[in-house]
Structure formats: C-alpha cells, structure tokens
Amino acid sequence: MDLEFLQGLAVPARTKMAMIIMDGLGGLPLEPGGKTELETAHTPNLDALAAQSALGLTVPAGPGISPGSGPGHLGIFGYDPIRYEIGRGALEALGVDFDLRPDDVAARGNFCTVDAAGVVTDRRAGRLPTEVSRELASLLRGIQIDGVEFFVETVKEHRFALVMRGPGLGEALTDTDPHQAGLPPLPVRALEPGSEKAARLANRFIDQARELLAGHRPRAATNMILLRGFDRLPKVPAYQDLFGLRAAAIAVNGMYRGVARLVGMTVLDLDGVTPVDEFAALEKSWGDFDFFYLHFKKTDTAGESGDFAGKVRAIEEVDGLLPRLTALKSDVIIVSGDHSSPAVLKSHSWHPVPTLLYGKIVRADGIAEFGERACARGSLGMLAAKDVMPIALANAQRLTKFGA
Amino acid sequence: MDLEFLQGLAVPARTKMAMIIMDGLGGLPLEPGGKTELETAHTPNLDALAAQSALGLTVPAGPGISPGSGPGHLGIFGYDPIRYEIGRGALEALGVDFDLRPDDVAARGNFCTVDAAGVVTDRRAGRLPTEVSRELASLLRGIQIDGVEFFVETVKEHRFALVMRGPGLGEALTDTDPHQAGLPPLPVRALEPGSEKAARLANRFIDQARELLAGHRPRAATNMILLRGFDRLPKVPAYQDLFGLRAAAIAVNGMYRGVARLVGMTVLDLDGVTPVDEFAALEKSWGDFDFFYLHFKKTDTAGESGDFAGKVRAIEEVDGLLPRLTALKSDVIIVSGDHSSPAVLKSHSWHPVPTLLYGKIVRADGIAEFGERACARGSLGMLAAKDVMPIALANAQRLTKFGA
Numbered sequence: 001m002d003l004e005f006l007q008g009l010a011v012p013a014r015t016k017m018a019m020i021i022m023d024g025l026g027g028l029p030l031e032p033g034g035k036t037e038l039e040t041a042h043t044p045n046l047d048a049l050a051a052q053s054a055l056g057l058t059v060p061a062g063p064g065i066s067p068g069s070g071p072g073h074l075g076i077f078g079y080d081p082i083r084y085e086i087g088r089g090a091l092e093a094l095g096v097d098f099d100l101r102p103d104d105v106a107a108r109g110n111f112c113t114v115d116a117a118g119v120v121t122d123r124r125a126g127r128l129p130t131e132v133s134r135e136l137a138s139l140l141r142g143i144q145i146d147g148v149e150f151f152v153e154t155v156k157e158h159r160f161a162l163v164m165r166g167p168g169l170g171e172a173l174t175d176t177d178p179h180q181a182g183l184p185p186l187p188v189r190a191l192e193p194g195s196e197k198a199a200r201l202a203n204r205f206i207d208q209a210r211e212l213l214a215g216h217r218p219r220a221a222t223n224m225i226l227l228r229g230f231d232r233l234p235k236v237p238a239y240q241d242l243f244g245l246r247a248a249a250i251a252v253n254g255m256y257r258g259v260a261r262l263v264g265m266t267v268l269d270l271d272g273v274t275p276v277d278e279f280a281a282l283e284k285s286w287g288d289f290d291f292f293y294l295h296f297k298k299t300d301t302a303g304e305s306g307d308f309a310g311k312v313r314a315i316e317e318v319d320g321l322l323p324r325l326t327a328l329k330s331d332v333i334i335v336s337g338d339h340s341s342p343a344v345l346k347s348h349s350w351h352p353v354p355t356l357l358y359g360k361i362v363r364a365d366g367i368a369e370f371g372e373r374a375c376a377r378g379s380l381g382m383l384a385a386k387d388v389m390p391i392a393l394a395n396a397q398r399l400t401k402f403g404a
Numbered sequence: 405m406d407l408e409f410l411q412g413l414a415v416p417a418r419t420k421m422a423m424i425i426m427d428g429l430g431g432l433p434l435e436p437g438g439k440t441e442l443e444t445a446h447t448p449n450l451d452a453l454a455a456q457s458a459l460g461l462t463v464p465a466g467p468g469i470s471p472g473s474g475p476g477h478l479g480i481f482g483y484d485p486i487r488y489e490i491g492r493g494a495l496e497a498l499g500v501d502f503d504l505r506p507d508d509v510a511a512r513g514n515f516c517t518v519d520a521a522g523v524v525t526d527r528r529a530g531r532l533p534t535e536v537s538r539e540l541a542s543l544l545r546g547i548q549i550d551g552v553e554f555f556v557e558t559v560k561e562h563r564f565a566l567v568m569r570g571p572g573l574g575e576a577l578t579d580t581d582p583h584q585a586g587l588p589p590l591p592v593r594a595l596e597p598g599s600e601k602a603a604r605l606a607n608r609f610i611d612q613a614r615e616l617l618a619g620h621r622p623r624a625a626t627n628m629i630l631l632r633g634f635d636r637l638p639k640v641p642a643y644q645d646l647f648g649l650r651a652a653a654i655a656v657n658g659m660y661r662g663v664a665r666l667v668g669m670t671v672l673d674l675d676g677v678t679p680v681d682e683f684a685a686l687e688k689s690w691g692d693f694d695f696f697y698l699h700f701k702k703t704d705t706a707g708e709s710g711d712f713a714g715k716v717r718a719i720e721e722v723d724g725l726l727p728r729l730t731a732l733k734s735d736v737i738i739v740s741g742d743h744s745s746p747a748v749l750k751s752h753s754w755h756p757v758p759t760l761l762y763g764k765i766v767r768a769d770g771i772a773e774f775g776e777r778a779c780a781r782g783s784l785g786m787l788a789a790k791d792v793m794p795i796a797l798a799n800a801q802r803l804t805k806f807g808a
Contacts, residue, residue, distance in 0.1 A: 381461075
C-alpha cells in the first residue's frame with residue numbers, strides 16, 4: 001500500500017495521536033528461557049495500557065534486517081525505509097542537529113594524518129580529542145567557493161560532517177577516503193555530469209582545508225581531511241501533506257530531531273535533556289499539534305553498551321512518566337521502538353519490536369502485559385513497522401472509506 | 405503473489421469449495437473489555453467447525469483501510485482490491501443488479517431541479533419519492549443516439565445509474581454535477597481523445613433528458629439530471645480462467661451479485677430473499693458447480709445501523725443454517741466477512757475480519773470457538789484477505805507443486 005493511496009483517503013479530524021519510541025526497545029534474555037529487558041522491567045502503567053490495546057511485533061525494515069536509527073525511524077513513521085534511504089553523509093549531518101536542507105550535499109569527514117609524500121599514515125589522526133576537532137572545524141567552517149557554502153560540523157573525536165550548500169550541486173560523488181592507511185587520499189570524482197560542479201568544488205575545498213590545517217599548526221599530526229558517503233536527503237513526503245497532521249517531535253539527540261524534521265515534524269525546544277523534560281514539553285505543546293513523537297534514547301544506549309539492568313531502568317523511567325501522557329486523553333497512543341538493541345548483543349538487531357496500539361476504538365486483545373512474548377500473542381501479529389501508522393490513523397478516524 | 409503465477413499452478417479437481425460471507429462480520433465490544441457481536445452470538449455450529457479449522461484474521465484491502473463492499477469482496481475473492489478498483493458509476497449499476505458489461509460506461513445520476521436560468525436550485529429534486537423516480541427513469545430509458553444505448557436504472561429516491569452501451573466509448577469523462585446548488589450543470593468533457601465520442605453522446609443524452617422531463621410534467625420541480633463518476637468495470641480475470649473453477653454466487657442484493665458476476669461467477673436465481681432461501685439454492689445447485697459464494701447481508705445492515713443485538717441475531721441465524729452446508733460434505737469451507745462493521749461505529753471499519761478455513765487436510769488449530777480473539781490466536785495469523793483463496797485452493801487440491 002503506497003503513501004499516495006493513503007494520502008487519497010486522509011480526512012481532517014480533531015483527534016490526537018502520540019507515538020512513544022523507546023530507542024532499541026526490543027531485547028533478549030540474559031539466559032535462554034529468561035526474560036528480556038522489557039519483560040524484566042516493572043511497568044505497571046504500560047501493562048495497564050496494554051490491556052486496552054492491540055499488541056504486535058513490528059519488523060522495522062525487513063525480515064532479518066538490523067536497521068540503523070534512520071531506517072528504524074522511517075519505518076515506524078510509516079515510510080518504507082528501503083525506498084527512502086538516508087545516506088551516511090546526510091545522517092552524519094542530521095546527527096549533529098544540523099538543519100540539512102533538501103538540496104544540500106553532505107558527507108562524512110575525518111581529520112587524518114598524511115606524510116610528506118601525501119600518503120595517509122593515520123585515518124583518524126590519532127583519534128584526536130573532540131575539543132581539538134572543534135577548533136579545527138571552526139577553522140574550516142565558512143569557506144565559500146564560487147557561491148557555494150561549506151559547513152563543517154564536529155561529530156566526535158576525528159569525525160565531522162561536511163555540508164555543501166549552493167545551486168546546481170549533484171551528490172553522485174566518490175569518496176576521497178582510501179579506507180586504509182598507506183595510500184594517498186583520492187580526488188573526488190563525479191559519477192554523472194550533474195555532479196561535476198560539486199566534484200570540482202569539493203576538491204577545491206579539500207585543497208583549501210589542507211592549506212589552512214598546515215598554516216594553523218605547522219608540523220601537527222592533523223594535516224588533512226578525508227571525505228566519504230556524499231549524498232542528499234531523500235525526498236520524503238511530509239506528514240502535513242500526506243495526512244494533514246500537524247506533527248511535533250520531542251527528542252534530545254540530533255539524529256532523531258533530524259529524521260523527524262525530514263518527515264515534516266516541528267521539532268520542539270526542550271528545557272533539558274531528561275525524559276521529565278520531554279514529557280514537560282509534551283504537556284506544554286499538547287494543544288498545538290495533532291501528532292506527537294516522543295523519543296527516549298537511554299534504552300538503546302544501555303542496550304548497545306551491554307547494560308541489561310540499565311536498559312531495564314530506562315524502560316521503568318519511561319513507564320513511570322507514562323501517566324503524564326495518558327492524563328492528556330490522547331485518542332491514539334503507540335508505544336514501540338525503532339529497532340531492537342538486546343544488551344546481550346551490544347548492538348542493534350533484527351528482532352521484531354514490541355508494539356502497543358491504544359485507541360478508543362481499537363480491538364483490544366485484553367493482554368495486560370507489554371513484553372516481547374505478550375506482543376507475539378497480540379492481534380496485530382507480526383507486521384511491518386510502516387503498517388502501524390495507517391492503522392493508527394484509522395483509529396484516530398483520519399482515514400475515510402475506500403470504495404463504495 | 406500474483407494471479408498469473410497462481411493460474412500457472414491451477415489443476416483440475418473434483419473437490420467442492422464453499423465460501424460463506426457474512427457482510428461486515430468483524431465487530432467491537434459495546435464496552436472496553438467486553439465481547440464483540442460474533443463473540444456474543446451463540447454459534448454452536450460455527451464453533452464446532454472452528455475446532456476442525458485453521459483460524460485467522462483477514463485484512464481486506466490494507467492495514468487501516470476501511471473498504472467498501474466492492475473492494476472488500478474483491479479481497480476475499482482473491483484479488484488485490486487496490487489494483488482492481490471498481491469506480492462509483494460501475495458500483496451504482498452493479499448495485500441495482502444491472503448486467504454491466506466490460507465495455508459499458510456507467511455513471512451515477514441524480515434527478516435535480518434547475519431554475520429558469522438553468523442554475524441548480526436543488527441537487528436532489530427534493531429527494532423525490534422512489535416511485536416518481538422510477539416513472540421518470542422509464543421515460544428516459546431506451547434513448548438511443550448514433551447506435552449507442554442509454555440505460556437509466558432507478559437506485560433510490562433521486563438517484564439512478566446511467567449506463568451507455570455501444571462501440572468506441574471511453575470513460576475518461578468529467579462530472580456534470582457542480583456538487584453544490586447555485587451553479588449550472590457542467591457539460592461532460594473528455595479527458596482524453598478516446599473519450600470524445602462518449603462525451604458528445606452523453607451531452608446529447610442530457611439535452612434529450614431535459615426536453616423529455618420538461619414535456620412530461622411541465623413546471624414540475626424535477627426538470628434536469630446530474631451525472632458523476634463515469635467509469636467502466638476493471639478488467640478482472642475470471643475464476644474459470646484463473647482456477648478452472650465453475651463458480652456460483654448466492655446473494656440477494658445487486659451489489660454482491662454484480663461483484664460476483666465481475667469475477668465470472670454464475671449468479672443463481674433465488675426463490676426468496678431470506679438466508680433459508682439462500683441455503684435452499686445452495687442445496688439445489690450443489691451438483692452443478694465447484695465453488696459456491698454465499699452472501700448474507702443482515703450482519704452489515706445491523707452493524708451499520710448500530711444494532712448490536714440485531715447483528716448477533718443475524719450471525720445466529722446463519723449459524724443455525726450451517727448444518728445444511730456441512731451436510732453436503734464440502735471439501736473446503738471458508739467463513740469470513742468482506743470487512744468489519746462494528747455496531748458501535750455504525751460503519752464499515754478497518755478492523756481485521758474473523759476467518760475460518762475448514763478442510764479435510766487443513767492443519768486445524770483445535771480452537772473450538774469462532775470469534776475475533778479466537779481468530780487472533782489462530783494459525784493463519786493476520787493475513788491479507790486475498791491470500792485466503794490460494795490457501796483454500798491448495799486445501800481443495802487444486803494447486804500443483806511449484807518447481808521440482
């Protein structure tokens with residue numbers, strides 16, 4: 001079912017929808033036969049909501065696919081993440097909360113070390129400290145060549161995001177990163193004629209960067225940059241246009257704020273970085289939007305670092321705050337994750353994600369528990385993450401009848 | 405999986421299949437946590453059949469989509485209802501049991517009132533009584549222009565179906581209905597060259613209709629017609645060609661008889677309009693066909709009018725007659741609906757539909773209950789309605805092995 005078809009059925013309504021995403025929610029037991037993080041967590045509020053909900057397990061991008069945060073979010077937002085792929089350069093820029101625009105061309109960058117012959121000796125310049133990296137980024141930021149602006153945004157240690165902004169830039173560009181030491185950086189090459197201008201300007205930017213780095217701290221180990229993963233944002237139809245939804249995003253980290261912006265959500269300012277601050281922002285803006293996306297990061301951070309107990313605590317923290325959402329009487333509530341991050345794997349995984357759909361006219365399963373095995377018994381069954389949004393819209397009475 | 409692929413696997417067999425469709429079968433409880441209409445109904449025969457069946461929940465057109473009867477039926481008949489869309493004009497003609505042919509162009513019509521300047525003052529001519537509408541329709545029926553026949557079939561009150569039959573007619577035509585009073589009717593315009601002949605003839609038909617109405621009852625309030633939703637039947641491959649099935653339809657209402665005819669079923673004559681008459685027709689014709697579709701309307705009528713108890717009774721009525729089908733020893737029996745029509749919503753809905761697949765070699769779930777939550781636990785899981793038919797054909801040993 002494609003988005004255009006759905007768009008044709010969307011009708012206005014005054015209903016409210018809220019989507020709680022606990023990043024990397026799905027998990028695994030520490031020992032075979034044991035409980036997952038979510039099953040271990042004491043979640044009286046989620047369990048009570050589950051009893052009035054339809055439950056299921058969502059597959060973010062496809063069977064067996066462990067998605068990154070970009071595709072994981074696009075999926076639960078209702079988009080096919082394989083069709084709307086967010087490339088690495090664009091993700092890097094979104095990740096630092098850069099306001100990436102549709103025509104910007106972005107790349108991932110490294111500060112690196114080359115020898116006198118120009119051969120890369122260290123692709124990461126000794127993993128230089130983030131503070132040094134910020135200093136060097138500000139040195140390179142603001143370069144303009146032939147009317148094209150270059151933005152250099154520090155990510156962490158040696159990593160930065162490069163964004164080129166200006167007319168007529170294509171993104172079909174090759175990496176300069178040789179991907180191993182002992183080789184010289186490669187020139188940027190255009191893979192199609194429409195990207196030749198961008199290739200030429202990127203190479204001139206690299207030349208200027210080398211000179212600026214050499215002049216800044218002569219004989220320093222950080223004397224060159226490497227670029228890879230040039231791309232642009234995919235053209236994603238926006239919530240407002242698709243569904244007539246005024247949507248707001250409540251998220252702390254740049255990546256999630258960026259993906260929300262990509263689908264046309266208004267990213268709200270927060271007074272702090274805790275879940276309490278996020279729920280406070282929800283309450284404050286409740287009257288102003290139809291749809292709210294709330295993102296909670298700690299579940300994934302704990303999962304990726306192998307901290308089973310920390311992930312349990314992060315789930316319990318969100319559960320403890322849930323009454324602040326339910327008190328708002330949202331017509332529809334979705335609780336899910338963008339993917340699984342089992343602590344035992346210390347990484348994202350392909351495991352389907354526990355998902356709860358509450359609504360006043362949902363056909364509730366009567367299962368008073370929110371967990372992986374409870375969701376496996378739910379009436380939503382195993383479903384593609386992108387199919388959750390249409391069902392949620394239907395429950396919000398925002399889709400009209402198809403055919404007579 | 406497309407129909408051509410299935411067609412390539414179809415093999416002849418002597419098995420019999422029966423599909424019971426209770427229109428709008430799926431429901432919701434009156435109170436959260438309560439029982440749905442189907443769960444409330446006392447259905448000993450369906451429950452006994454369920455015990456020997458595989459159960460599941462079918463999604464008629466797509467997640468979150470509330471289908472009309474046309475797409476709902478195409479889905480459970482095995483077709484993708486989004487691909488084979490039946491337009492409004494064609495549906496209107498099918499709905500009055502008109503034998504619409506593949507090349508006919510159909511539209512929805514209204515009798516209306518225009519003032520002396522030709523401006524529409526009432527789009528529904530005061531919702532004129534159906535009997536008057538029939539009189540006016542017979543006045544316009546039988547108009548022929550340049551070898552094209554015009555059929556005018558009363559629907560109800562001011563509504564009629566117009567069908568144009570003749571060579572070289574396209575259906576890419578605009579509405580004459582201005583969709584609000586205070587504007588004059590629009591001329592029919594062709595949206596592509598292949599529809600120019602049809603546009604010209606439709607406009608001449610409208611001129612003749614106006615003259616006939618004026619001459620019939622001078623100064624009457626019903627003095628003009630409005631047309632909208634011109635279209636043709638989609639080209640749907642027929643059961644006989646796809647699966648080698650001699651299929652019969654047992655249905656009272658025109659819409660269902662029409663959709664059955666569209667997929668190549670023989671629509672049987674009935675001695676009356678009750679479920680008893682329908683089962684009698686089944687018994688009488690049992691030897692003559694491979695596949696029987698039986699349609700029961702009351703479940704939907706009750707659901708759409710918010711009559712929970714009436715829907716329960718309608719289900720119980722079908723349950724009471726079910727032994728007349730099981731006595732025939734059908735190899736495969738499907739019991740499902742074309743969509744849900746929960747009484748609490750008083751409308752069609754997107755909720756998945758309880759579905760039972762009985763067969764001698766089905767892998768039975770051993771769940772002795774036919775209801776929404778029982779089906780949610782069934783081994784068919786949540787599946788697209790169009791996938792039921794291939795599984796049913798397999799159980800009827802009408803599909804051969806794919807590959808070696």
